[in-house]
Amino acid sequence: MSQSLKIDNLHATVDGNEILKGLTLEIPKGQVHAIMGPNGSGKSTLAKVMAGHEDYVVTDGTVLLDDINLLELEIDERSRAGFFLAFQYPHEIPGVSNANFLRAARQARLPKGEEVDAVAFYKEMYLKMDELGMDRKFTGRSVNEGFSGGEKKRNEILQMMMLEPTYAVLDETDSGLDIDALRIVAAGVNAMRSPERGFLVITHYQRLLDYIVPDVVHVLHDGRIVKSGGKELALELEEKGYDWITEELLPA
Amino acid sequence: MATADSATLEAVHIDRDEGNFSYPEDYTHDAGYGLNEGTVDYISNIKGEADWIREFRQKALKVFFSKPMPTHWASKDLENIIFDDIRYYLAKGQTPTRSWDEVPDDVKETFERLGIPEKERKFLAGVEAQFDSEAAYSNVKESLTKEGVIFVNSTEGLREHPEIFRKWFGKVIPTGDNKFSALNSAVFSGGSFIYVPPGVKVKHPLQAYFRINAENFGQFERTLIIVDEGAEVTYMEGCTAPKFETATLHSAVVELVAMKDAKIQYITVQNWSNNVYNLVTKRGLAHENAEIRWIDCNIGSRLTMKYPGVIMKGRKARGEVISIALSNHGQHQDTGAKMIHAADETTSNIVAKSISVGTGKSTYRGLVHIPRHLKGCKNNTECDALLINKDSNTDTYPAITVRGNQHSTQHEASVSQVSEDQIFYMKQRGLSEGEAMSLSVNGFVNDLVREFPMEYSVELKRLIDMEMEGSVG
Numbered sequence: 001m002s003q004s005l006k007i008d009n010l011h012a013t014v015d016g017n018e019i020l021k022g023l024t025l026e027i028p029k030g031q032v033h034a035i036m037g038p039n040g041s042g043k044s045t046l047a048k049v050m051a052g053h054e055d056y057v058v059t060d061g062t063v064l065l066d067d068i069n070l071l072e073l074e075i076d077e078r079s080r081a082g083f084f085l086a087f088q089y090p091h092e093i094p095g096v097s098n099a100n101f102l103r104a105a106r107q108a109r110l111p112k113g114e115e116v117d118a119v120a121f122y123k124e125m126y127l128k129m130d131e132l133g134m135d136r137k138f139t140g141r142s143v144n145e146g147f148s149g150g151e152k153k154r155n156e157i158l159q160m161m162m163l164e165p166t167y168a169v170l171d172e173t174d175s176g177l178d179i180d181a182l183r184i185v186a187a188g189v190n191a192m193r194s195p196e197r198g199f200l201v202i203t204h205y206q207r208l209l210d211y212i213v214p215d216v217v218h219v220l221h222d223g224r225i226v227k228s229g230g231k232e233l234a235l236e237l238e239e240k241g242y243d244w245i246t247e248e249l250l251p252a
Numbered sequence: 253m254a255t256a257d258s259a260t261l262e263a264v265h266i267d268r269d270e271g272n273f274s275y276p277e278d279y280t281h282d283a284g285y286g287l288n289e290g291t292v293d294y295i296s297n298i299k300g301e302a303d304w305i306r307e308f309r310q311k312a313l314k315v316f317f318s319k320p321m322p323t324h325w326a327s328k329d330l331e332n333i334i335f336d337d338i339r340y341y342l343a344k345g346q347t348p349t350r351s352w353d354e355v356p357d358d359v360k361e362t363f364e365r366l367g368i369p370e371k372e373r374k375f376l377a378g379v380e381a382q383f384d385s386e387a388a389y390s391n392v393k394e395s396l397t398k399e400g401v402i403f404v405n406s407t408e409g410l411r412e413h414p415e416i417f418r419k420w421f422g423k424v425i426p427t428g429d430n431k432f433s434a435l436n437s438a439v440f441s442g443g444s445f446i447y448v449p450p451g452v453k454v455k456h457p458l459q460a461y462f463r464i465n466a467e468n469f470g471q472f473e474r475t476l477i478i479v480d481e482g483a484e485v486t487y488m489e490g491c492t493a494p495k496f497e498t499a500t501l502h503s504a505v506v507e508l509v510a511m512k513d514a515k516i517q518y519i520t521v522q523n524w525s526n527n528v529y530n531l532v533t534k535r536g537l538a539h540e541n542a543e544i545r546w547i548d549c550n551i552g553s554r555l556t557m558k559y560p561g562v563i564m565k566g567r568k569a570r571g572e573v574i575s576i577a578l579s580n581h582g583q584h585q586d587t588g589a590k591m592i593h594a595a596d597e598t599t600s601n602i603v604a605k606s607i608s609v610g611t612g613k614s615t616y617r618g619l620v621h622i623p624r625h626l627k628g629c630k631n632n633t634e635c636d637a638l639l640i641n642k643d644s645n646t647d648t649y650p651a652i653t654v655r656g657n658q659h660s661t662q663h664e665a666s667v668s669q670v671s672e673d674q675i676f677y678m679k680q681r682g683l684s685e686g687e688a689m690s691l692s693v694n695g696f697v698n699d700l701v702r703e704f705p706m707e708y709s710v711e712l713k714r715l716i717d718m719e720m721e722g723s724v725g
């Protein structure tokens with residue numbers, strides 16, 4: 001059985017425009033990969049296509065989560081199969097408390113007839129909120145409603161910690177976080193790193209990668225991975241921007 | 253958040269499909285199809301009614317025939333009611349028993365499947381269970397009887413206690429209020445007549461359960477609740493019907509009278525199948541410093557038209573309507589509230605939330621009337637609509653007539669939509685489409701439901717869950 005999140009030759013369109021143009025990438029379990037790339041290159045598109053957003057049409061290629069053909073599953077089935085996406089722009093759910101939402105998500109993972117143990121659930125949630133420096137009052141507030149940008153991002157990580165996915169994609173989780181929050185969130189992610197779990201971290205800033213040190217850094221440009229390297233690649237990008245890579249790509 | 257142990261959950265559980273069953277018809281009393289003076293006489297004869305009631309019915313029948321359908325403002329779907337194809341009285345000749353053991357087997361089984369006897373044991377002070385036209389079971393805790401509380405059906409109320417009920421019968425809602433109140437006044441049967449003597453505070457709710465079993469049938473219960481000075485009661489009604497092919501009519505009249513300092517809370521959790529025309533007139537009269545509160549949850553039916561009202565007749569009287577309406581595919585919930593301020597310093601509050609799913613349509617009609625000569629009246633009106641799909645539909649018709657400048661009124665309305673992205677977000681966390689929609693809808697009504705007695709908030713949540721699960725293909 002293969003142990004990776006494997007994206008192969010992925011093509012996807014939105015409203016008839018091709019955004020992903022043959023994207024290939026493999027994240028073995030136990031590794032953290034980072035994707036960097038200019039605005040509009042298709043990073044969030046990749047994340048949403050993997051999650052199953054209905055606006056995107058996959059025209060070619062495959063995504064395998066271990067041995068599971070991810071693209072054949074419904075959105076919620078993908079989640080329950082172990083795929084998690086921390087959104088670049090998390091949505092608000094009016095009237096539904098954070099605690100109830102998380103509890104419903106945990107309940108959805110149990111076999112029929114089994115109930116979430118409420119006491120154990122709250123204990124665990126409080127523990128994880130403490131780790132993330134989140135005030136208890138967030139349990140009773142409606143999901144993301146009126147949260148600041150940074151609070152929303154922390155909340156995404158709380159959900160990830162509670163749902164314990166096997167593969168997680170973090171779409172610009174660092175943007176909007178202050179320096180302290182960045183450290184706290186990175187510590188939360190690092191605590192979840194394990195041989196049983198893979199991460200794909202989308203970011204514009206090498207700073208995050210000082211805290212969450214990646215095994216591999218990829219550059220996404222115009223719907224394709226155009227360069228991959230070690231963590232030094234992020235430093236190089238920060239220094240030189242993306243132009244030198246795109247120039248490298250031009251036919252001589 | 254209200255929480256409940258599993259036994260309570262079990263006890264209050266009523267779901268749409270549990271209601272979808274019926275027993276073969278074997279009625280000893282059947283007024284036949286169609287409506288004329290003979291039909292009304294038939295009902296009066298069976299009940300052995302006093303002359304004044306017979307006259308009341310016959311007069312009402314004339315009013316019914318003379319009034320046009322209100323289609324100049326209401327849904328044209330009303331025209332699809334064929335009054336000649338309806339049966340107006342069906343009963344097994346039973347008088348309501350005080351013990352479930354004496355209830356005919358199929359009727360008893362019906363209510364057992366709906367969980368009524370169990371609820372009664374768990375948290376009710378009294379129960380009346382109506383099967384088609386007549387109550388099959390009616391019982392109230394002995395301690396309440398000793399305190400002078402009366403809880404009977406309309407026939408018994410008018411026959412045994414005319415000195416109490418006649419005074420207010422048909423006074424809060426006159427026969428000619430609208431075409432359907434006239435219809436009810438002509439052919440009413442069943443319903444609850446309740447009297448609570450001065451100072452008696454009934455701790456546990458009294459409950460009535462209305463069950464339609466027969467096809468092409470009209471249920472016309474009549475309820476009159478009189479709560480004397482300083483007394484209090486909570487009354488709860490539930491309703492179901494099986495899913496028949498043809499239309500069924502439910503047209504009730506409910507009158508409440510709260511004397512000085514009295515409090516009445518009237519809770520409806522209706523769960524009609526989607527061929528029922530539910531056309532109900534509900535109004536309360538609040539005397540000095542009295543409080544009447546309608547909590548009205550409308551789920552199911554083909555067309556519901558219902559605008560519970562309060563006439564605040566005494567100084568400092570208070571009226572409240574909390575309304576939740578859920579219209580699923582092909583259904584129309586036309587609901588709202590009427591607040592008539594008729595004394596100084598009276599206060600009314602309306603909070604209406606509607607949810608439209610698929611081709612479901614919700615309409616809010618509100619009327620708030622504060623005349624010029626009064627002082628210090630207050631009204632707050634809030635109506636919020638939630639649309640689940642792009643083809644769902646909502647309208648608001650608030651009519652607030654406030655004369656004079658010595659009053660305070662507030663009005664807020666909103667329409668929101670459960671966005672595709674919100675559902676996507678919830679599904680990404682592992683919730684199915686149905687679960688995601690249930691959670692969104694429950695979130696939308698959450699602040700209202702928190703105000704309900706716990707048993708009913710649990711029941712409502714379950715009904716919403718069933719509806720939303722059922723609404724996705």
Ligand SMILES: Nc1ncnc2c1ncn2[C@@H]1O[C@H](COP(=O)(O)OP(=O)(O)OP(=O)(O)O)[C@@H](O)[C@H]1O
Pocket residue numbers: 014015017019037038039040041042043044045046088
């Ligand atoms: N509905 C749509 N119709 C047309 N183009 C779209 C649509 N949705 C997204 N796009 C385009 O797809 C491209 C990729 O967008 P995407 O959000 O994946 O970029 P990104 O790499 O995440 O950028 P950023 O770094 O700014 O977050 C953009 O050019 C965007 O305008």
Ligand SMILES: [Mg+2]
Pocket residue numbers: 043044045088171172
């Ligand atoms: Mg993006």
